[in-house]
Amino acid sequence: MKSQRVLVEYIQGKWPYYLLAIAFMTAGNIIQSFYPRIIGNFADQLKQNGLSESHIIDYGLLLLGVALAFGVLAGLGQYIVMRLGRMFEFFTRGRLFDHFMTLGEHFYSRNGVGKLLSYVMNDVTAVREALARGINQSTNSSILIVSTVSMMLLSDIPLYLIAVSVLPLLAIPWIVVVFGPVIRSRSLSVQEALGKMTESAEEQFGGIRVTKKFAVERIMSERFGAEADRVHDKQLKLVRVSSLFQALIPFLGTLSLIVAIVFGGYLTIHGRLSLGNFVALTLYIRMMVNPLQQIGGVINTMQRSRASLDRINELLSKEGEIQEAEQAQARDLSRAGIRIRHLTFSYPDSEPEALHDLSLDIKPGTTVGIVGKTGSGKTTLVKLLLRMYDPPEGAIAIGGVDIRDLTLESLRSQIAYVPQEGFLFSTTIRDNIAFYRRDSAMNQVEEAAKQAQIYGNIVEFPDRFETKLGERGITLSGGQRQRTSLARGLIKHAPIMILDDSVSAVDAVTEQRIVETISSVRQGLTTIVIAHRISALKHADEIVVLDEGRIVQRGTHAQLLDQPGLYALLHAIQEEGNRDAE
Known part of the structure; x- marks a missing residue:
């Protein structure tokens, strides 16, 4: 039952509606089971010349009534179930999305967007189809079979004839036992392959501009084609076993019909079975073939779902x-x-220490710069401060409280984090800037844009702040995306702000303006500036130099320049690069 958890959770709140739908379909199929008996009586009276024109009309009206009653009742039941299936789809996708919000950085580092989309789209759709179609067809089929067998037993058809006629159908449970696990296993392989193909497609579409610039369309097409071929091969394996399963059940139904015709016809010829009962028997057996085939389809669908x-x-x-x-x-x-x-920390599934025995005090209202070579642990420290990964107990405290003892909302809502690659959503510039404070007034949005030195670029667009950005903010340049992301962080006006190399894509003049503005608007608030460029750190109250996860130097800009070490070396290299650029 544990594996059915989300399904049970949904049905528990909807079971009265499912019962109502099943009741409608049950009534409709019971009424439909009278159809062969009516035809059989008609045949007997017709053979005996006992029918007048009015009787024929009565039979026609009776059959019409059966058809209408079945259509209305079964139709209502199927509508309710199909509607509930769509509600399950909505419910489950909401549950998945909410669950995605609870998963951490480590999960997303191991699972691509395409794979996650496969859960939301392919898997949910497969379960919804099985839930809706399965209940519809299994209810209709099982009730029709039970009512059909009951009607045969209540008629004058000999019991031994009924038993012999339905004998081939007894092989169906064995077929299900043999084919069920195989279908389920191959369906799982198909869904996993679809997830990888979706992931590949998402990556290819996201990097289509890079692909075109490097003229490697053929290579990318082959890479995606390999994933598509894998899906194709696994689907063919599933189709082969599913088709064989689907073919066997109607074959057994046809065998039953052949037995009924041959044996029943023999009894009818020798006067041991009336023509009407023979007609009713063949119609009953024929009526059972379709629901049996539907049950096979349901089992097939259920195994796949x-x-x-x-x-x-x-x-x-x-x-x-x-x-x-x-x-x-x-x-x-x-x-x-x-x-x-x-603070010592290693990433999950990774042996090397990203940070080693790091100790640091950041006083409230100060600006601290962090610099170091690539891979020195700067961004790792930020992820731990935000609890994207859990630091060791007691290693990081804010306001004297271990951050592991703070609620996530309390911690993260009071930290404004601006990463190097600021993600922008496919909505307006205003919505992106006011991402955290959705109720921000227009003047607040404009002020944040001015502080981030992006206001002048925005007002050049025809729709200004209502300009809709493309996917991931592709409408803007790299520097404009960074500054828009910076405006989003500034409007939050959080007690703690972390700038993770967030002005690396802007020119030196713009960078200097941004640094000066941040120093002004962040007075009395704690700011952590992570940067590769020394110029972004000169104003900091203290600068911490990291190398291979350790603090190797600390002090003000002037103090660090007077010491031999990594900071002075980085400064010299960058100054030399600036002179060469001039």
Whole structure:
């Protein structure tokens, strides 16, 4: 039952509607089962010349009534189930999206966007189709079979004739036992292959501009084609076994019909079975073939959807790496200092230490710069401050409270983080800047844009702040995207702000203006500036130099220039590069 968790959770709230739908379909199929009996009586009376024109009309009206009653009742039941299926689709996609929000950095580092989309699109659709079509067809088929057998038993058809006629159908359970696990296993392989293909497609579309610039369309097409071929091969394996399964059930139904015609015809010729009962028998057997085939289709669909349902439940069973403590607190961090003590950290599934025995105090209201070579641990420190990964217990405290004892909302809502690659959404510039404060007035949005030195670029667009950006902000240049992301961070006006190399794509003059503006608007607030360029750190109250996860130097800009070491070396290299550029 655990593997059916999301399905059970949904049905528990909708079971009265499912019962109502099943009741409608049950009534409709019971009424439909009278059809062969009516035809059989008609045949007997017709053979005996006992029918008048009025009787023929009565039979016609009776059959019309049966058809209408079946159509209305079964139709209502199927409508309710199909509607509930669409509601399940909506419910499950919402559950998946909410669950995605709880998963951590480590999960997303191992799972691409395409794979996650495969869960939301392919797997949910497969389960929804099975839920809707499965209930419709299984209810209609099972009720029709039961009512059909009951009507045969209540008629004058000999019991031994009924038993012999339905004998081939007894092989169906064995077919299900043999084919079910194979279909489920191959369906799982198909869904996993679809996930990889979707992931490949998402990556190819996202990098289409790079592909064109390097003229490697053929290579990318071959790469995607390999994933598509893998899906094709796995789908063919599934189709082969599914087709064989689907073919066997109607074949067994046809065998039953042949037995009924041969044996029943023999009894009718020798006067041991009336013509009407023979007609009714063949119609009953024929009526059972279609529902049996539908049951085969339902079992096929259920086995395939079971693989998707297992994938969904496996995903929903994953817990986020970052969990709030039971007694987590919501604290005001407006005047809180940051204390780091003996912080050592390695990424999951990675042996090398990203940070080693790092200790640092950041006083409230100060600006601290962090610099170092690529891979020195700068961004790792930021991820730990934001609890994108969990630091060791007691290693990081803000306002005297271990950040593991703060609620995630309390911690992250009071930190404005501006990364190097600021992600922009496919909406307006205004919405992107006011991302955290959706109710920001227009003048606040404009002021944040001015502080980030992006206002002048925005007003040049025809729609100004209402300009809609392309996917991931492709409408803007790299420097404009960075500054728009910076405006988003500034409008938050958080007690703690982290700038993670967030002005690396702007020119030196613009960078200097941004640095001066931030120094002005962030007075009395804590700011952490991570940068590769020394020029972005000169104004900091203290600069920390990292190398291979360790603090190797610390001090002001002037103090560090007077010391031999990595900082002076980086400064000299960058100054030499600036002179060469001139």
